[in-house]
Amino acid sequence: MTTLLTVEGLVKKFGGVAAVNGVSFTLDAGQILGLIGPNGSGKTTLLSMLAGTLAPTEGTVTLEGKTASGRGAHRAARAGIARTFQTTRLFPTWTLRESLRLAHGERKDDRPFWSDEELAALLGIDGMLDRPCASLTSAAQRLSMIALALATGPRVLLLDEPAVGMDRDEAGALAEAVRRVAGELDVAVIVVDHNMKFLMPLAQTVLVVAAGKVLATGTPEENRSDKAVIASYLGGA
Amino acid sequence: MSQVLVNGVFLGCLFAVVAVGLTLVFGVMEVPNFAHAGVIVMAAYPTWWATDAGAPFALAALAGVAAGGVVSVITEVVAYRWIIDKPWAAPAVALGLMLVLQNTALNMYGGEGRSLDTPYDDVLLEFAGVSLSGVKAALIVLAVLSLIALHLVLSRTSLGRAMRAVAQDREAAAMLGIPMRRQYTLAFLIAGLLAGVAAVAYGPTYQVSPYMADEVLLSAFVVVVLGGLGSVAGAVAGGLVLGVVESLGAAYISSAYQSAFGFLLLVIVLVLRPGGLVGTNARRVA
Amino acid sequence: MHTTAPPAEASAPAAKPERRIRVTPNAAARHGGVLAGIVALGILAHSLLTGLEGEQAQVALLAVVWTIALTGLNLVQGLGGYPSLAHAAFYGGGAYLSAIFLEKGMPMSLAAPLAVVVTMLGGLVVALVFSRTRGQYFAIGTLFFTAVMTLVFTNAAEWTGGPLGRPVDLGYSLDQTLVLLAASLSVGLALFYAMSLSRFGARLRAIREDEDLAQHVGVPTARVKLMAIVISSGFGAWAGVLFAQYNGVVAPSQFTYAQSFLMFVAIGLAGYGRLLAPVVGSAVVLSLTQLIDLGPGVSQIVLGVLFIVVTLVVPNGILGGLAALWRRLRPKEATS
Numbered sequence: 024m025t026t027l028l029t030v031e032g033l034v035k036k037f038g039g040v041a042a043v044n045g046v047s048f049t050l051d052a053g054q055i056l057g058l059i060g061p062n063g064s065g066k067t068t069l070l071s072m073l074a075g076t077l078a079p080t081e082g083t084v085t086l087e088g089k090t091a092s093g094r095g096a097h098r099a100a101r102a103g104i105a106r107t108f109q110t111t112r113l114f115p116t117w118t119l120r121e122s123l124r125l126a127h128g129e130r131k132d133d134r135p136f137w138s139d140e141e142l143a144a145l146l147g148i149d150g151m152l153d154r155p156c157a158s159l160t161s162a163a164q165r166l167s168m169i170a171l172a173l174a175t176g177p178r179v180l181l182l183d184e185p186a187v188g189m190d191r192d193e194a195g196a197l198a199e200a201v202r203r204v205a206g207e208l209d210v211a212v213i214v215v216d217h218n219m220k221f222l223m224p225l226a227q228t229v230l231v232v233a234a235g236k237v238l239a240t241g242t243p244e245e246n247r248s249d250k251a252v253i254a255s256y257l258g259g260a
Numbered sequence: 261m262s263q264v265l266v267n268g269v270f271l272g273c274l275f276a277v278v279a280v281g282l283t284l285v286f287g288v289m290e291v292p293n294f295a296h297a298g299v300i301v302m303a304a305y306p307t308w309w310a311t312d313a314g315a316p317f318a319l320a321a322l323a324g325v326a327a328g329g330v331v332s333v334i335t336e337v338v339a340y341r342w343i344i345d346k347p348w349a350a351p352a353v354a355l356g357l358m359l360v361l362q363n364t365a366l367n368m369y370g371g372e373g374r375s376l377d378t379p380y381d382d383v384l385l386e387f388a389g390v391s392l393s394g395v396k397a398a399l400i401v402l403a404v405l406s407l408i409a410l411h412l413v414l415s416r417t418s419l420g421r422a423m424r425a426v427a428q429d430r431e432a433a434a435m436l437g438i439p440m441r442r443q444y445t446l447a448f449l450i451a452g453l454l455a456g457v458a459a460v461a462y463g464p465t466y467q468v469s470p471y472m473a474d475e476v477l478l479s480a481f482v483v484v485v486l487g488g489l490g491s492v493a494g495a496v497a498g499g500l501v502l503g504v505v506e507s508l509g510a511a512y513i514s515s516a517y518q519s520a521f522g523f524l525l526l527v528i529v530l531v532l533r534p535g536g537l538v539g540t541n542a543r544r545v546a
Numbered sequence: 547m548h549t550t551a552p553p554a555e556a557s558a559p560a561a562k563p564e565r566r567i568r569v570t571p572n573a574a575a576r577h578g579g580v581l582a583g584i585v586a587l588g589i590l591a592h593s594l595l596t597g598l599e600g601e602q603a604q605v606a607l608l609a610v611v612w613t614i615a616l617t618g619l620n621l622v623q624g625l626g627g628y629p630s631l632a633h634a635a636f637y638g639g640g641a642y643l644s645a646i647f648l649e650k651g652m653p654m655s656l657a658a659p660l661a662v663v664v665t666m667l668g669g670l671v672v673a674l675v676f677s678r679t680r681g682q683y684f685a686i687g688t689l690f691f692t693a694v695m696t697l698v699f700t701n702a703a704e705w706t707g708g709p710l711g712r713p714v715d716l717g718y719s720l721d722q723t724l725v726l727l728a729a730s731l732s733v734g735l736a737l738f739y740a741m742s743l744s745r746f747g748a749r750l751r752a753i754r755e756d757e758d759l760a761q762h763v764g765v766p767t768a769r770v771k772l773m774a775i776v777i778s779s780g781f782g783a784w785a786g787v788l789f790a791q792y793n794g795v796v797a798p799s800q801f802t803y804a805q806s807f808l809m810f811v812a813i814g815l816a817g818y819g820r821l822l823a824p825v826v827g828s829a830v831v832l833s834l835t836q837l838i839d840l841g842p843g844v845s846q847i848v849l850g851v852l853f854i855v856v857t858l859v860v861p862n863g864i865l866g867g868l869a870a871l872w873r874r875l876r877p878k879e880a881t882s
Contacts, residue, residue: 100763101764125763171759172762292686349858351682352810353854356850356851357850359853360850363842366843516697517697519693522690526687530675
């Protein structure tokens with residue numbers, strides 16, 4: 024597999040305090056990476072830098088050899104990095120179909136994509152395309168947010184706690200959908216979640232961050248037996 | 261030159277007192293309180309009315325400060341309280357309140373400017389070739405005293421500490437069990453009292469009219485942007501910087517465009533830092 | 547959009563969707579109806595302008611001029627949700643600049659477009675500075691811009707005539723002005739309708755719904771806001787040109803930030819982004835401030851209270867509220 028995304032020495036400081044302090048890793052097309060760590064360890068800040076929401080204080084993000092960081096969210100989106108948010112964000116008075124049309128319209132690439140109906144079927148929200156987003160159930164809203172991210176035609180999809188508030192069946196269906204996105208569209212996926220039963224079977228690789236630094240990388244099995252990880256995160260939770 | 265600087269300090273103190281009220285309200289509630297100008301007006305008129313009716317100035321001034329506090333709290337209770345979850349409605353409600361307050365003053369007291377007489381009208385301080393009228397000196401003293409009082413309230417009392425917590429992170433403060441409603445009311449009360457201080461101190465140097473506070477409010481907003489929305493210390497520092505810049509511009513370039521120099525400063529700041537000098541991510545009070 | 551079949555294991559993802567809006571016969575009929583209504587409004591405006599006399603004619607003029615100006619504001623504030631308080635400054639810019647250019651001996655065919663273009667350049671500067679800022683800063687910055695322009699109108703006396711204003715030479719005959727006013731109202735509304743249906747309109751609405759999310763689906767929000775501000779300044783300036791022609795005199799008090807407030811109130815009261823918001827907004831605000839005399843300040847108090855109540859109770863404004871009511875009363879229409 025070829026390297027799709029290269030993250031080198033990312034640092035983000037807020038008023039002198041480093042929320043992310045020198046994170047580097049690479050990601051292949053179609054790979055699913057789990058990102059875990061205690062609250063405040065810098066996971067969301069890291070995602071925000073990858074997605075262009077925040078400009079890094081230091082370091083770069085390169086996507087297929089081109090710099091993608093620090094150029095604003097809309098350029099990151101057009102370059103092929105899409106994200107979802109921890110709290111649900113949609114265009115509340117729009118229907119999902121209207122929202123997807125906007126996202127399609129902003130694309131400048133000719134990568135393959137799924138139609139609105141296919142996206143909805145993939146995520147299990149068929150029949151909800153034409154209702155105002157604000158009127159959907161909270162689980163459907165979280166899935167709609169992922170559909171919207173996918174409609175931008177991403178090469179890299181960043182999911183910030185996608186399974187929050189979902190029961191086991193819903194989370195299982197979501198995991199299956201994420202696998203298909205990675206497998207069929209060759210999209211690299213980074214998933215942040217606290218729900219280990221959801222994340223561990225899904226992620227091929229797990230990156231453990233604490234205090235803004237990468238503590239460990241490896242397969243889920245390797246991490247589960249790593250004492251430092253258990254001490255810093257799993258044990259402390 | 262030193263005369264210009266003294267004028268700058270006078271303006272800066274005025275801006276700081278007004279801006280602190282704006283920034284406090286923004287810090288806890290994220291409202292750009294355009295109605296603050298109306299609160300100043302509604303504090304100035306009772307003061308004028310009381311002195312006109314023969315009350316001693318100190319008493320009239322106290323009444324004015326109290327009126328500022330009351331009017332400000334009323335704006336929170338009848339309007340702002342209902343838009344806590346609708347931040348996009350804030351500018352609209354603020355403008356609506358400003359229309360209401362200013363025109364209430366216009367309706368009750370008429371549109372012509374009134375002069376507010378004080379016992380220290382004829383005082384003129386002179387020192388090393390620099391002169392300062394009594395009314396301006398009184399404003400500086402009142403501003404410094406009230407800002408010190410505010411600092412003590414915010415840093416030494418539990419109510420003040422709770423307010424700083426709210427300004428830093430509303431959700432976290434709510435989880436800690438801080439009663440939010442009371443914090444909102446308190447912020448508006450303090451802002452209103454400061455508006456009252458500004459009114460009774462500024463009124464005598466200018467005049468009392470429904471539009472007396474418009475330009476001051478604009479400058480105070482620039483101060484808030486300079487100092488960062490939600491930062492009291494920033495508001496004080498920004499107030500002094502802006503006061504000096506405006507009085508330098510007025511003295512050496514054109515006095516007619518005094519407040520335009522503030523705008524220029526605002527433009528420069530926003531071009532360099534669209535989120536203000538102190539980003540809202542680092543919001544804090546005191 | 548494409549069909550349907552839930553993606554089977556081997557289904558190759560489809561090609562890009564087409565971007566063009568397909569015009570169905572149904573939609574064509576609707577667009578036709580809307581345009582006919584807009585033309586009818588222009589004709590009505592013209593007959594009011596020519597038929598009324600005295601103070602009523604003055605109010606009708608203001609209503610038409612305001613509608614033209616507010617159509618521009620309806621892009622920024624209405625569709626985009628950005629509280630622009632610079633609009634009175636653009637309005638004044640068009641009025642003063644056309645007067646100055648006429649005095650310099652330019653023909654009206656040059657003076658009017660030049661006044662609009664120069665004002666739009668001013669709008670571009672405002673947009674470059676403030677389109678990167680978010681809601682609160684934007685309101686404060688644009689408000690301050692209007693205040694500074696008022697200072698300029700008042701103090702640059704050799705150009706503007708100072709606090710008491712200046713006369714405006716006749717560039718159009720009165721008949722021409724009246725026709726232009728009515729035609730501009732219709733053309734302006736039609737342009738707004740087209741823009742609101744275009745991708746530009748969708749992008750602005752997305753910004754109003756959630757600006758961060760809009761960026762993350764690829765909308766270049768700063769550029770879209772910039773365009774909206776510049777276009778809206780053009781509407782404001784053209785309204786100012788026509789106002790100056792009709793009025794014959796321009797003075798700073800006609801273009802203060804109090805005017806900006808009232809324009810903002812008009813759009814907010816009538817309904818953000820609705821096609822008819824400029825018409826309804828100017829009718830409500832002007833009838834309260836110009837037609838009904840309730841004593842000093844009372845009409846503005848009523849406006850302020852009304853504005854707050856509408857903001858709190860019917861956040862989509864009078865037109866939005868009526869539309870919701872209509873849907874409730876005609877449930878069958880809603881599902882079509």
